Each structure stands twice: as C-alpha cells, then as structure tokens.
Amino acid sequence: MGEFEVHRVRFFGLVPAGVRCLACQPRGTRLALARTDGAVEVYNFAVNYFQEKVIPGHDSRSVEALCWAAGDRLFGAGLNGEVTEYDLARLCAARSVDGCGGPIWSMAANSNGTQLAVSIGCEDGSVKLFQVVPGGIEFERNLDRRKGRILCLSWHPSDTHIAAGSIDVLRVFDVCSGNSCSEGIMVNYHVQKVKRECVVWSIAFLSSGTIVTSDSFGRVQFWDQERGTLVESHTVSTSAVLSLAVSEEEDSIIVGTSTGATYQFQLLPVKAGSLEKRWVRTKPFQHHTHDVRAVAHSSTALISGGLDAQLVIRPLMEKMQKKGYDAALRKFTFPHRRLVSCARKARLLLFQFSQHLELWRLGSTDETGKDGEVLPLCRMPEHLVQLKSKGPEHIYCSCVSPCGSWVAYSTASRFHLYRVQYEGNGVSIKKVPKMPKLLLPAYQLQFSSDSSSLFVASARGSVHVLQLLEPGGCKHQHTLRPPSGSPEAVYLLASSADGHWVAAVSGDWAIHIYNLKCFKHHCSVPTYSCAVTALAIHPVTNNLVIAYSDQQVGLFEFSIPEKQYTAWSRTVQSCGLHRVWLERDSPITHITFNPKNPSHILLHDIYMFCVLDKSLPLPDNSALLMNQGTLKQLPETARKRQLHAFKICKKFQPLLFADLLDENCLVMVERPIMDIKTQLPLPIQQKKFGT
Secondary structure, three states: OOOOEEEEEOOOOOOOOOEEEEEEOOOOOEEEEEEOOOOEEEEEHHHOOEEEEEEOOEOOEOOOEEEEEOOOEEEEEOOOOEEEEEEOOOOEEEEEEEOOOOOEEEEEEOOOOOEEEEEEOOOOOOEEEEEEEOOEEEEEEEOOOOOOOOOEEEEOOOOOEEEEEOEOEEEEEEOOOOOEOOOOEEOOOOOOOOOOOOEEEEEEEOOOOEEEEEEOOOEEEEEEOOOOEEEEEEEOOOOOEEEEEEOOOOOEEEEEEOOOOEEEEEEEEOOOOOOOEEEEEEEEEOOOOOOOOEEEEOOOEEEEEOOOOOEEEEEOHHHOOOOOHHHOOEEEOOOOOOOEEEEOOOOEEEEEOOOEEEEEEOOEOOOOOOOOOOOOOOEOOEEEEEEEOOOOEOOOEEEEOOOOOEEEEEOOOOEEEEEEEEEOOEEEEEEOOOOOOOOOOOOEEEEOOOOOEEEEEOOOOOEEEEEEEOOOEEEEEEEEOOOOOOOOOEEEEEEOOOOOEEEEEEOOOOEEEEEOOOOEEEEEOOOOOOOEEEEEEOOOOOEEEEEEOOOOOOEEEEEOOOOEEOHHHHHHHHHOOOHHHHOOOOOOOEEEEEOOEEEEEEEEOOOOEEEEEOOOOOOOOOOOOOEHHHHHOOOHHHHHHOOOOEEEEOOOOOEEEEEEEEOOEEEEEEOOHHHHHOOOOOOOOOOOOOO
C-alpha cells in the first residue's frame, strides 16, 4: 500500500440538518426527503439508494410536507404558506402557488395524483383542494370549515373521502360535497382524567374504512370510520408518536416516536388458518437518538428519518429472496456529494456549509516517526477566511483552485468568484467584478490543474469554460454542450492534468468528454444503467476512472484517446470484484491518483479508504478482503498469500474527504458522529434499568 504522512482533519464543523418529512413515489423507485433547513433530496431505490438529486435549502422556504403527483412530479409545502413544485432536472423550485390561508402543515395527493389536499394551519380547520394540471396546480375549492387546526391529512384509496387529524378530534370529509361526514371523532374520549390536549400527529385512511392515528399520548389507534368507534388501541411510547406510514398492501405499518424508537405493526391472523386478522406490534427498532419526525414504507423496507439527521433504511427480511447487499441495514447521515475541496499546492482546505465557506491552512510538522505514530505539530491549522453568502439562498457548490488563489461558489441566482492573496501572515480576498452572465445555478465547479481555467456545470447538460485572468478577473471562453442535448443538469466534473480534456456527468447518467483544445465534443462513454458517484482522469494515461452506485461491477476505466474501455476494465467486467467489496452500503465519493505510482487508484467512501493497485491480481471470493491494520498482524508468509489489488484502511470514519497532497502525503477529513450529537438538542430522557 505504501506509507503516507496523513493529515487527520476533524475541524470541519458540519452539522447536517434533521429530516423533516419523507415521501415514497407511488409505484416508483424514488424517495423524496426534506430537511429542517428547507433542502430537498431524492434517493433512488433502483440504484442502491443513491442520493441522485439535491435541491439546497432556502431561509424563507420551510418544507413541512412532500408528496408525489402525476407520476414523477414532486410538490412541497411549508410554513411560508406556499405549495411549491420542484424541477428535478434543473434542481430548483420551479413554481409556487399561494395556499391562500397561512402556514401549511400537511399535504396529500389522491391515488391518481390529480388532486392535492392541503391543510392550512389556522384555527378555522381549513382544507383546500388543488387540481394538478400541466405546468402547475390550480385552486379548486375549500372543504367544509370546522373549528380547530388540522395537522395531518390522508385520502381514502377510492379518492372519495379525506381523513383529517386535529387537536382532540379527527374528521372525515366527503370530497364530492365538501361537507364533513359527522361532527368528528373524539380521540381522547377513552382517556380518564386527562387535563391536556391530545394532538393527532399523523393519520392514514385504509381501503377497508379503518382510520389509523398516532397521537401525543404515545398511542397508535384504529378507528371504524362508519360508526366512529375505536376498534384497537396500542400504547407504544410514554411520549408522542409523531409519524406513521402504511404499505401499499395495507398489511404493515411503521410508526416513529419522539424517543427515537420506531415500531412495525403487521396485520396477522388471530390463529393459523383463521380469516380473522388483527394488528400486532411485531418489531421495535432503536436506530435514532432524537424525534423520528418522518417515516415511509416501501415495498421492501421500513424507512425513517429523525432530528439526528439520519436516514435509516431497514429491509423487510421476509421480502428478501436471499441474504446479500439488498438485505443490509443502511444509515445515511452525510450527503453523497463533495462538501470539501483541496488546494494541493497551497495545502488549503475549503469547507462548504449551507450559507458560508471556511478556508483553512493545514498544520505542519518537522518530525518523523514510525507507522501509526502521532507527530507533534510545529504549526497549527489556521482558519484563514470565512465567506458568508448574502441573502436567503443556500450554497449549491464551491471550489478552491489548486494554487489556493481562487475561490468560487454558487447559489440559485448568483455566482461568485474571489481572488485570494497571501501577504506574510495576512490574507486578503477580493471579489471579481463583472462576472459573465451564466445559466444559473452552477451545480458543480472544477478548476483546471494549473488554475488557469474554471469549469462551471450548468443546466441542460452544458459546461461553461471560464478563463481566469491576472490580477483578478475572468472571461467566458466557451460553452460545451452534448451533441444530442440533455434536459438534465450536470452534477459531476473531471478535468485532465494536461488541460486537454474535461468529462461531465448529467442527471440522466450520460458521460460526455470534451476536447479543450478545440472546444468540441470528443466522445461519450457507453451508457450504463446506473448512477455515477465519482470520476477522475488519470494524470499520466488520460484514462477516465468511473465509480457507479451499483455493486455488480462498481468500477470502469475508459481510455479517452482510444474511446474505449481499457483491458483492465474489461477484465474487471468479466471477472467481477470481491463479494465483500460488492456488499458495501455506501457509494464511492472521490477518486484520485498517485503520479509516483501510475498503477495506483486512490478512492474512498464514508467508511473506508482504498488503494487499488492495478499491477496486482484481483482477489477471488476465497481471498480475505481485510482491513490493512488486520493484514499487518499476520505473519510474513500469510501476508504474501493475501497479496492482491485492494489495500483497504478503515481507520478514518466517517470519511467525508480524502486526497493526495503529494506523493507521500494524504489529507483525511473526518466528522465523528458523536461530535454532531453533542451539538444537537438533548433527547428525551428515558428511564433505564439499574439507573
């Protein structure tokens, strides 16, 4: 593997925003997630839950509810009182319609995706219907107003009725007439000596006419809609049950509580062979430390999200055909994209937060030592600059040039470029005026290796090339576009060290390679039916190394000059990779190379750093694909028997970024989960045995 001096960085103070709501695409493969900072993310079940879309947040746009309508159209609503449709190709809010009544607490689409029901958070109990039409939504009418704030909604699968949860009461509305079917069902009627309000936090309307509610008393209750009577009641927590979701078959329910626990209910026969069925609490899980504000139920998994920022996907083992990658428990805390960029020559790191950037200089040491030793610093890491983004928009992307003299970032409507100068112990920063008008926002930024050009990923598959001028300016050189066009935005870029090539990946997963000498399209990589998670161009061979989100092959190597896959890549595709490698549950997020060893490919995901040596044979499934630390403990003869291409290190976790500063020096950026939890509000204290 080789020995490296490692800068172990733990001063990136990222605290991911909590999960506010979830929405599974009906009869589809996508999961939409909204965070407490207004950001919206889309995960794709079909490509191993890869985070394929991210729409950054906005200070004036909170998202309290998400739903899919008309197939693949995504809508959100929040406390600003607007219903917003998101453009998943351009990764932005496409259009917004005023809800005409104040803050919106809940929103639900009917089974056909043609209507949206919206609950307005005022005291008159207002529910409004909107028609989903091409190009937006149109207000249709109000349902019967009743006293009390409505907090949750659910359509009956027949689209004829809507159930609404409020404080102390739930109501059922007839969609055709708009009237309430009764005076309401009192949900706290069966609780003795209650002096506090019972809040119905979540509701589901089953095709049988049963209404399922979760409330602030820690109960999951089943109601007969026709008679208005309580059928079953299950107390699952001493505190509130905040969320619930039902499977498409209506035989399983997941609920989330304010203690961080989630529970599954299943509809099971009373006894073997009996036609009579009852709801039974079958599986408790404790994957969260704080409120579980959102849950979802896919055909194969229970999904939950909490204020601890974790998205947890727990597969239903009874739905799994065999044990393997699909049966693995997944926990996502960090984005599947880059938030850190590195100026190798200047040894600087740029950290991206939602509304500001931090530029740091790495520390240094004069000492040398043995493997595993921690060396004392002669110069401590230094926080040089903090750049604050003005306005309510959150940052889409950012980058620092290899020389450290340029910093760029983009929001939804603004692109900023700064010239950074280092004078003695001081730093001066100057904004570049009169920027060229670009198609905003920029989705990814990449400086050339000599810091003379900046590549700006844009909408419709295009890439802008900016020439950087001394002492502090720039001009637009060219816009690169795919020959057949693309409706999707570019989300990944890679440029060659010699300045001849740039590769771009758009949201349709097409990879286009451009010649920067003539600014023409050179070729496209053969289409592969999976999302690209990382790519990089080798500085010596100009081979493009591509990591995909699937675990069948995972890695490809494409020769740009020859416009075809390399012999090594074809070997990988025919022989496959080790089963342990294929069972990883997090995508590769960064690839780099060691110029001293052209056969080495350096890559990492959130849990491991790997040096892949192409000069060594690929391991078969009988070989041990073990951690490098474990390998060193084996005898010399055993180590030689285990010699293969993969050298893996799992010492640094969670690993947000890793890069090679020079041939002997690495930088590793970690963000320990416990450091994040110390900055969260205190969770609900629970009595534990023996305390």
